[in-house]
Amino acid sequence: MKRDLLRILDLSAREIHSVIAAGSAWKRRGGRRGAPRPLAGKTLAMIFQKASTRTRVSFEVGMTRLGGHALFMSPEDTQIGRGEPIRDTARVLSRYADAIMIRTFAHATAVELAQSSTVPVINGLTDDHHPCQVLADLMTARERGMDLRKMRVAFIGDGNNVANSWVEAAHVLGFALRVACPEGYEPDAAIRKEAGKTGRGDVRIVRSPAEAARRADVLYTDVWTSMGQEAEKRKRLAAFRGYCVDAALLRLAAPNAIVMHCLPAHRGEEITEEVIEGPQSAVFDEAENRLPVQMAVLERLIRH
Numbered sequence: 001m002k003r004d005l006l007r008i009l010d011l012s013a014r015e016i017h018s019v020i021a022a023g024s025a026w027k028r029r030g031g032r033r034g035a036p037r038p039l040a041g042k043t044l045a046m047i048f049q050k051a052s053t054r055t056r057v058s059f060e061v062g063m064t065r066l067g068g069h070a071l072f073m074s075p076e077d078t079q080i081g082r083g084e085p086i087r088d089t090a091r092v093l094s095r096y097a098d099a100i101m102i103r104t105f106a107h108a109t110a111v112e113l114a115q116s117s118t119v120p121v122i123n124g125l126t127d128d129h130h131p132c133q134v135l136a137d138l139m140t141a142r143e144r145g146m147d148l149r150k151m152r153v154a155f156i157g158d159g160n161n162v163a164n165s166w167v168e169a170a171h172v173l174g175f176a177l178r179v180a181c182p183e184g185y186e187p188d189a190a191i192r193k194e195a196g197k198t199g200r201g202d203v204r205i206v207r208s209p210a211e212a213a214r215r216a217d218v219l220y221t222d223v224w225t226s227m228g229q230e231a232e233k234r235k236r237l238a239a240f241r242g243y244c245v246d247a248a249l250l251r252l253a254a255p256n257a258i259v260m261h262c263l264p265a266h267r268g269e270e271i272t273e274e275v276i277e278g279p280q281s282a283v284f285d286e287a288e289n290r291l292p293v294q295m296a297v298l299e300r301l302i303r304h
């Protein structure tokens with residue numbers, strides 16, 4: 001049966017550790033000539049209904065390095081933008097491509113695509129989840145010597161798609177996660193409940209960034225206004241005042257703590273210039289790790 005990666009809960013703890021190990025192996029190989037090409041002749045169709053730099057380029061380069069090919073599809077240039085149903089698109093693409101990646105708004109769209117396609121579907125970000133990002137983040141934490149079963153992660157800011165994927169990761173892997181957010185901006189309640197059924201993580205929502213940051217191994221933040229929420233920008237700027245990851249907050253964390261951000265960042269809003277450019281920032285390693293970790297995902301999901 002085909003496997004999809006729509007959310008972190010689609011993977012077991014063992015699979016996450018194994019994807020990270022495989023990602024590290026791909027990273028060590030780099031783009032070397034003579035490296036294995038397990039996906040020679042395979043094609044990944046990539047549907048982007050939102051903007052992207054990292055996801056688009058890392059998937060495309062990843063497929064090239066694996067010996068395959070990736071093709072970019074935007075709504076403007078395809079029949080998707082003219083209203084062709086997603087289930088029809090899924091059935092047609094399944095007859096050409098070996099896997100589909102989708103970045104879209106409603107998570108239900110990615111689910112419908114996966115249900116109607118006969119090839120694996122990978123979520124490249126929806127309003128509710130960003131699993132590939134968090135796999136790259138976990139790989140980065142591992143590289144920096146963190147124990148993924150025991151680390152303490154503080155997510156400061158909006159309980160958005162990235163935060164939801166962190167909630168799932170905490171429950172699957174068993175680490176401690178504190179999400180500090182204003183009232184009304186918590187990670188999705190249904191996702192928290194569903195992920196909590198695995199019963200392994202220690203996930204708590206707090207209001208105080210300082211409380212979350214104290215002794216944390218990872219301080220994580222993301223934009224306050226995600227793609228699709230532009231109309232709420234002003235309201236959000238006011239709601240998140242006091243939730244900036246700055247040097248004072250970082251001083252409360254563990255001495256070797258790292259700072260993460262999925263990017264793109266808004267310096268001076270959710271993170272200061274000093275922190276994002278400082279010695280504890282791992283943000284460009286996270287971005288780099290999107291490539292090898294997704295190569296590991298592609299290799300695992302696409303049938304040889």
Ligand code: CP
Pocket residue numbers: 051052053054055056125133262263264
């Ligand atoms: N972090 C991330 O997914 O970046 P892009 O929006 O540039 O793909």
Ligand code: NVA
Pocket residue numbers: 125160161162222223225226227262263264
């Ligand atoms: N939460 C952000 C992540 C961007 C990679 C968004 O959805 O816009």
